[in-house]
Amino acid sequence: MSDTAPRASGATLPIPVTVLTGFLGAGKTTLLNRLLKHPALRDTAVLINEFGEIGLDHLLVERLDGDTVLLNAGCLCCTVRGDLVRALRDLAARIAKGHVIRRVVVETTGLADPAPILQTLMSDPLVLSRYRLDGVVTLVDAANGMATLDAQPEAVKQAAVADRLVLTKTDLTAPEQVAVLSARLRGLNPGAPLLEARQGEIAPDTLLDCGLYDATRKHPDVRRWLDAEAWQAQEHPHHHHHHDPNRHDSRIHAFCLTFDAPLPWDGLATWLEVLTMTRGESVLRVKGLLNLEGEDRPVAIHGVQHLFHPPVKLERWPEGDDRRSRLVFILRDLDRATVERGLRAFAESARQQAVIAAGDGQPPGTG
Numbered sequence: 001m002s003d004t005a006p007r008a009s010g011a012t013l014p015i016p017v018t019v020l021t022g023f024l025g026a027g028k029t030t031l032l033n034r035l036l037k038h039p040a041l042r043d044t045a046v047l048i049n050e051f052g053e054i055g056l057d058h059l060l061v062e063r064l065d066g067d068t069v070l071l072n073a074g075c076l077c078c079t080v081r082g083d084l085v086r087a088l089r090d091l092a093a094r095i096a097k098g099h100v101i102r103r104v105v106v107e108t109t110g111l112a113d114p115a116p117i118l119q120t121l122m123s124d125p126l127v128l129s130r131y132r133l134d135g136v137v138t139l140v141d142a143a144n145g146m147a148t149l150d151a152q153p154e155a156v157k158q159a160a161v162a163d164r165l166v167l168t169k170t171d172l173t174a175p176e177q178v179a180v181l182s183a184r185l186r187g188l189n190p191g192a193p194l195l196e197a198r199q200g201e202i203a204p205d206t207l208l209d210c211g212l213y214d215a216t217r218k219h220p221d222v223r224r225w226l227d228a229e230a231w232q233a234q235e236h237p238h239h240h241h242h243h244d245p246n247r248h249d250s251r252i253h254a255f256c257l258t259f260d261a262p263l264p265w266d267g268l269a270t271w272l273e274v275l276t277m278t279r280g281e282s283v284l285r286v287k288g289l290l291n292l293e294g295e296d297r298p299v300a301i302h303g304v305q306h307l308f309h310p311p312v313k314l315e316r317w318p319e320g321d322d323r324r325s326r327l328v329f330i331l332r333d334l335d336r337a338t339v340e341r342g343l344r345a346f347a348e349s350a351r352q353q354a355v356i357a358a359g360d361g362q363p364p365g366t367g
């Protein structure tokens with residue numbers, strides 16, 4: 001690899017890195033998809049880190065080219081200290097050979113503790129020689145934000161370290177609720193401008209070029225978290241632990257269900273409604289790419305705690321995709337068997353009802 005620093009717009013400059021974070025389902029991919037369409041973000045490389053072994057973001061991020069890199073799922077500290085640095089190093093090598101990259105955006109998993117990411121970006125010698133941490137943009141879902149801040153310390157950290165706080169889903173939230181959440185965020189991070197993005201719509205210049213990251217301007221805890229992280233990295237630079245990549249802690253885990261045959265939307269929708277109504281606090285995230293009966297195009301679904309977003313029909317199946325339905329769940333205190341049993345039972349019941357309604361004793365499409 002060349003030792004020369006990367007070239008940005010012809011000059012030898014450190015490349016700004018924006019960290020895009022926010023709890024599960026806050027709207028990071030939505031905002032990123034919008035940002036990447038903007039001319040100001042031409043020549044931006046995107047590094048995505050998803051929680052759980054089987055992610056779907058590679059199918060949901062609209063721009064997937066050589067400059068979008070999916071970091072391997074796994075223990076976040078290992079991912080960050082290994083994969084993130086490796087991805088940045090590979091990118092620097094490509095830039096040294098003449099590839100033009102003017103900015104990097106790192107989209108973290110919603111469960112990410114931002115401290116190891118920031119610590120890596122601010123202290124790894126290789127990273128420092130070619131990149132500079134420009135800013136941390138933290139999205140906070142206005143609909144679920146208060147409950148999330150109450151239950152998840154990662155979300156508190158994400159808000160406290162931010163250079164820009166962005167409230168999403170204010171279109172779904174009563175103004176009084178937004179005001180209470182805003183006051184709480186102000187208390188956690190008085191220095192960061194508090195912005196709003198609806199469906200990812202926001203002027204890029206409000207998020208970019210925040211200046212060098214400065215932890216001294218943040219809540220005193222931020223300096224402490226970063227120092228603790230630096231100490232850990234020094235004490236245990238090569239710890240050899242093998243975390244289950246699908247488990248965040250003793251309560252939160254991820255799994256993916258796949259279905260070979262097209263699914264009946266009625267059964268699935270009813271079940272999702274029941275699940276989010278009755279166990280919403282446990283359903284941190286549901287993300288699906290579905291092959292539905294009678295539908296040629298794939299349908300994306302998103303659930304975040306008690307909130308279920310309207311399904312979206314995507315343009316087409318990705319090239320070479322096997323067109324199986326995939327549903328990724330990230331659950332807290334709810335086991336896989338309960339969810340899987342319920343889903344299969346509802347899908348089967350909807351199929352039976354369709355058979356009865358068709359009146360010919362044959363499942364639709366097979367007679």
Ligand SMILES: Nc1nc2c(ncn2[C@@H]2O[C@H](COP(=O)(O)OP(=O)(O)OP(=O)(O)O)[C@@H](O)[C@H]2O)c(=O)[nH]1
Binds near residue numbers: 026027030031304310
């Ligand atoms: N109504 C409304 N929906 C939104 C808004 N922002 C995002 N969404 C929806 O929220 C759901 C989750 O959005 P994503 O962009 O996938 O969230 P994410 O933070 O990338 O999710 P993870 O990567 O799983 O943590 C999708 O259905 C989006 O369409 C918003 O401002 N208003």
